Amino acid sequence: MIKIKSLLDYTVSYEKSINSPENFWEEIALKFKWRKKWDKVLDWDFELPKIEWFKNARLNITENIFEKNIKNYGNTNAIIWEPNDPNEKSIRITYNELFDLTCQFANALISTGIKKGDRVIIYMPMIPEAAVAILACARIGAVHSVVFAGFSATALSDRINDCEAKAVLTSDGNFRGEKIIPVKNVVDEALENSKSVETVIVAKRTGREVKMKIGRDYWWDDIISGKPTVHEAEEMGSEDMLFILYTSGSTGKPKGVVHSIAGYMIYAYYSFLNVFQYENNDIYWCTADIGWITGHSYIIYGPLLSGATSVMFEGVPTYPHPGRFWEIIEKYKINQFYTAPTAIRALQVYGTEPIEKYKLDSLKVIGSVGEPINEEAWHWYHENIGKGNCPLVDTWWQTETGGIMISPLASITPNKPAHASLPLPGIQPIIVDSEGKEIHGNNVEGNLCIKFPWPSILRTTYGDHKRCKETYFSTYPGMYFTGDGVKRDHDGYYRILGRVDDVINVSGHRMGTAEVENAINEHSLVIESAVVGYPHDIKGQGIYAFAICNESSKTKENIETEIKNLVRKIIGPIAKPDFVQIVPGLPKTRSGKIMRRILRKVASKDVSNLGDVSTLLNPEVVDQIIDGAGLKTN
Ligand code: PRX
Numbered sequence: 001m002i003k004i005k006s007l008l009d010y011t012v013s014y015e016k017s018i019n020s021p022e023n024f025w026e027e028i029a030l031k032f033k034w035r036k037k038w039d040k041v042l043d044w045d046f047e048l049p050k051i052e053w054f055k056n057a058r059l060n061i062t063e064n065i066f067e068k069n070i071k072n073y074g075n076t077n078a079i080i081w082e083p084n085d086p087n088e089k090s091i092r093i094t095y096n097e098l099f100d101l102t103c104q105f106a107n108a109l110i111s112t113g114i115k116k117g118d119r120v121i122i123y124m125p126m127i128p129e130a131a132v133a134i135l136a137c138a139r140i141g142a143v144h145s146v147v148f149a150g151f152s153a154t155a156l157s158d159r160i161n162d163c164e165a166k167a168v169l170t171s172d173g174n175f176r177g178e179k180i181i182p183v184k185n186v187v188d189e190a191l192e193n194s195k196s197v198e199t200v201i202v203a204k205r206t207g208r209e210v211k212m213k214i215g216r217d218y219w220w221d222d223i224i225s226g227k228p229t230v231h232e233a234e235e236m237g238s239e240d241m242l243f244i245l246y247t248s249g250s251t252g253k254p255k256g257v258v259h260s261i262a263g264y265m266i267y268a269y270y271s272f273l274n275v276f277q278y279e280n281n282d283i284y285w286c287t288a289d290i291g292w293i294t295g296h297s298y299i300i301y302g303p304l305l306s307g308a309t310s311v312m313f314e315g316v317p318t319y320p321h322p323g324r325f326w327e328i329i330e331k332y333k334i335n336q337f338y339t340a341p342t343a344i345r346a347l348q349v350y351g352t353e354p355i356e357k358y359k360l361d362s363l364k365v366i367g368s369v370g371e372p373i374n375e376e377a378w379h380w381y382h383e384n385i386g387k388g389n390c391p392l393v394d395t396w397w398q399t400e401t402g403g404i405m406i407s408p409l410a411s412i413t414p415n416k417p418a419h420a421s422l423p424l425p426g427i428q429p430i431i432v433d434s435e436g437k438e439i440h441g442n443n444v445e446g447n448l449c450i451k452f453p454w455p456s457i458l459r460t461t462y463g464d465h466k467r468c469k470e471t472y473f474s475t476y477p478g479m480y481f482t483g484d485g486v487k488r489d490h491d492g493y494y495r496i497l498g499r500v501d502d503v504i505n506v507s508g509h510r511m512g513t514a515e516v517e518n519a520i521n522e523h524s525l526v527i528e529s530a531v532v533g534y535p536h537d538i539k540g541q542g543i544y545a546f547a548i549c550n551e552s553s554k555t556k557e558n559i560e561t562e563i564k565n566l567v568r569k570i571i572g573p574i575a576k577p578d579f580v581q582i583v584p585g586l587p588k589t590r591s592g593k594i595m596r597r598i599l600r601k602v603a604s605k606d607v608s609n610l611g612d613v614s615t616l617l618n619p620e621v622v623d624q625i626i627d628g629a630g631l632k633t634n
Helices: 007-019 021-029 061-065 095-111 128-140 153-163 183-191 220-224 261-276 293-305 324-332 341-348 375-385 465-473 513-521 556-570 596-603 620-628
Strands: 040-045 050-055 077-082 091-094 119-122 143-146 167-171 174-176 179-181 199-203 217-219 241-247 255-260 283-286 309-313 336-339 365-369 392-395 429-432 444-450 480-488 494-499 503-506 509-512 526-536 540-549 579-582
Touching: 007 021, 021 040, 021 261, 050 261, 061 128, 061 261, 061 293, 077 095, 077 128, 077 324, 091 095, 095 128, 095 220, 119 128, 119 153, 128 143, 128 167, 128 241, 128 293, 143 153, 153 183, 153 241, 153 255, 153 556, 167 183, 183 199, 199 220, 217 220, 241 261, 241 293, 255 261, 255 465, 261 293, 261 365, 261 392, 283 293, 283 324, 293 309, 309 324, 324 336, 341 375, 341 540, 365 375, 375 392, 429 480, 444 494, 465 480, 494 503, 503 513, 503 526, 503 540, 509 513, 513 526, 513 540, 513 556, 526 596, 540 556, 540 596, 556 579, 579 620, 596 620
Parallel strands: 077 309, 119 143, 119 167, 143 241, 167 199, 199 217, 283 309, 283 336, 336 365, 365 392, 540 579
Antiparallel strands: 040 050, 077 091, 174 179, 241 255, 429 444, 444 480, 480 494, 503 509, 526 540
């Protein structure tokens, strides 16, 4: 049974997936198109780690989007593109058309010398070409790595260099609300520090003038011109790399999470179909950017593997007015709507007036992803958008998990405000204490691990397998560690409590504290810094930086602004600290470790119960920091 249709189906599927995972996933895999079937369904060892699903099978993921089903739904819309400016025409692309565009661009990529296994960076706005770019890479077996187009030149060149990309696909600019973002200039700057890139392909979007380097840069339209719209898909191994997606961790450098083809394909499809309960001819909309995993799995791969119609939106929720999301829901009669708590909270501020203008009765399912959704936002979303009768799927998952892990299945398993609720079939969560001992029973809290592989688990971190092992498989040997804290309530429902490591979740985007600190430390006057998260009404968490600076004639305010701008330049606007506090020192343990717990208290303006600080190396600094923040201890 692939599509779960009742609570009983869920229970039966879940039991089967635990008692005989190989049979469970094999049955689903048999529905796909393979050039050669597997020798073995699963081989795994979390110690190494090495995880292989559908061993030695051969396939191409795009054959499962196109060739497998095209006769059934060739004329169905695959993508409906809604531009930033509502007065501009939207674009509808059928599966037949998307197939042609993919093949044509696949041929174009090949003509520039890109081949199977090469890495291609996609640094593009939310335009149809971005979807075509992803699919064309998969078609020819090139490994795509989409970099969110809000990242800076430094962040982009770090990623290009880490995976030694051979090509960059970009645009002449991005429209985002009122802004035009000159992404091609960012690419040019990034490429000053990158040797591997031979080709840059530029899609025309804004029509703004950009510099084109002869022999390296090509216009999208020129390069596809005259290329055939047929292409024989490259035959790939099930465990070949499909994509790399960089994400922040608790150490300074972002890591390239690697997903392989077959397992990812099956899980993206299975989870999409079941969580959203997608039915033929439904119109589905996920508001994420393709630069994040949500865009990969639930704008592109999951929906397209299911023959769904996926809406792709170029703009932002508040442009040109705060009812834009609701207007789009009415315009396309959206049936499933999937967004982030930060967007909900940002729109909540405008009240219900912008909603009342639009008809939202097409909605069957609403969803949330990226961070814990607080109860207030949950109720607001459920009542005002879902009108109290749409299931709200609060989907917990990660870049590394490839697909949704813990979530209600719409209308099938119950909703509980602010709870991701129950694991999907195939997912075996386990709560452990700080020693790694399993915590049994209900009404318990601890660290969230997964004890058995699922098909779309990450396979490695690009170029550094040791780091993959250390980050995810060593803290609690024999288990995958998520980095999240969790509570299992009295009914056995999971509620995610947030990160337990040094990762801050800003508007659903992960930022490593070390990554921000490294950027701050680039300032010539900064001696040392520490960054923590604090509760933020809209963003979920904001970034608060403490910095020790050299004596200088500069004013404090100048340095604070310079530090903020520096982080923005080095990483991108999403990493810019909300607050920078210049401090005389940082609270440290006798072994020299920064006591972030104290800094988190200061940042959240709650300095009660600081605990015993007398054991610190420099206890006097605590009062100075509290004073500097304009707070008072009780
Ligand atoms: O802390 C969890 C939070 O986002 C982290 C994963 O971030 P990223 O890899 O960028 O992927 C985001 C989109 C899947 C998790 O470790 N998170 C994500 N979804 C939820 C969540 N926390 C609570 N509830 C969620 N629904």
